[in-house]
Amino acid sequence: MILKSETLELREDNAVVRVRQRARALAIEIGLGLVDQTKIVTATSELARNTVDYGGGGTATLDVINEGNRRGLKLTFSDQGPGIENIDLALTDGYTTGGGLGLGLSGSRRLVNDFSIDSTPGIGTTVSITRWI
Amino acid sequence: MDNIMDRIPILKMGQFLLVTIQVDMYDRLAMALQDDLTTKIVEHNSKGVLIDISSLEMVDSFIGRMLGSVASMSRMLDAVTVVVGMQPAVAITMVELGLSLSGVRTALNVEQGMSVLNGLVAHEVEGADYDSEE
Numbered sequence: 001m002i003l004k005s006e007t008l009e010l011r012e013d014n015a016v017v018r019v020r021q022r023a024r025a026l027a028i029e030i031g032l033g034l035v036d037q038t039k040i041v042t043a044t045s046e047l048a049r050n051t052v053d054y055g056g057g058g059t060a061t062l063d064v065i066n067e068g069n070r071r072g073l074k075l076t077f078s079d080q081g082p083g084i085e086n087i088d089l090a091l092t093d094g095y096t097t098g099g100g101l102g103l104g105l106s107g108s109r110r111l112v113n114d115f116s117i118d119s120t121p122g123i124g125t126t127v128s129i130t131r132w133i
Numbered sequence: 134m135d136n137i138m139d140r141i142p143i144l145k146m147g148q149f150l151l152v153t154i155q156v157d158m159y160d161r162l163a164m165a166l167q168d169d170l171t172t173k174i175v176e177h178n179s180k181g182v183l184i185d186i187s188s189l190e191m192v193d194s195f196i197g198r199m200l201g202s203v204a205s206m207s208r209m210l211d212a213v214t215v216v217v218g219m220q221p222a223v224a225i226t227m228v229e230l231g232l233s234l235s236g237v238r239t240a241l242n243v244e245q246g247m248s249v250l251n252g253l254v255a256h257e258v259e260g261a262d263y264d265s266e267e
Contacts (some may be wrong), residue, residue, distance in 0.1 A: 014159055034222045035222045038225070039229070041190065042226050042227075043193050045191060047196060049195060068240065100195070101197070101198055104207060106231070110229050111226065111230060114210055124182070
């Protein structure tokens with residue numbers, strides 16, 4: 001169940017900072033500890049940058065969710081960019097098409113509890129992450 | 134010229150440069166800092182760069198890469214970079230993300246970072262030009 005939801009535009013690198021700050025605020029609000037806050041905010045930064053740099057911009061949706069008796073922060077990053085041809089390859093440490101370190105997707109997955117990615121070439125990419133308390 | 138605020142200040146302290154990152158870093162700001170630091174190292178013939186990241190609440194792969202690049206570039210320009218003040222939660226997160234900052238010297242705080250720089254520079258001078266005074 002979604003307790004609270006907000007969607008932010010992701011068009012340029014300043015927007016990455018805004019999404020990061022909202023993720024931090026919500027992480028504190030639901031009571032995540034400092035290390036868990038830092039993990040989800042760092043994963044947010046990586047994925048928001050991907051949306052801007054590779055997806056040509058898109059949106060970030062931040063949901064406070066409830067499942068049974070646990071609460072979590074779920075972030076969904078969506079773009080209508082070129083999509084990812086080979087998701088397994090994109091999830092490999094060190095693989096990059098953009099000259100970065102190739103840790104964005106693979107590293108983010110390690111920082112959260114749930115991770116899902118859905119991408120169709122020519123249509124776009126959606127990545128969701130959740131950190132439970 | 135509305136980009137005056139879009140720069141992280143670099144202070145010159147003797148033969149060192151001191152940077153305190155107190156804003157939430159976005160990518161263009163990180164790249165500007167990298168450019169400014171390399172320029173200032175040459176301009177002032179600086180022997181060391183101290184970057185205080187104690188206010189940074191996260192270091193992602195982009196900022197991590199920038200710190201590594203500054204360390205490599207300064208090394209090529211005959212200067213040493215020390216990154217100080219990393220928060221424990223940031224260190225934990227960086228390692229899980231897969232960032233090791235290999236090649237970047239670190240110290241716990243500004244004071245210890247300065248003594249690392251002083252030690253390195255003194256050692257270098259001693260080894261290069263003078264006999265040991267001890």
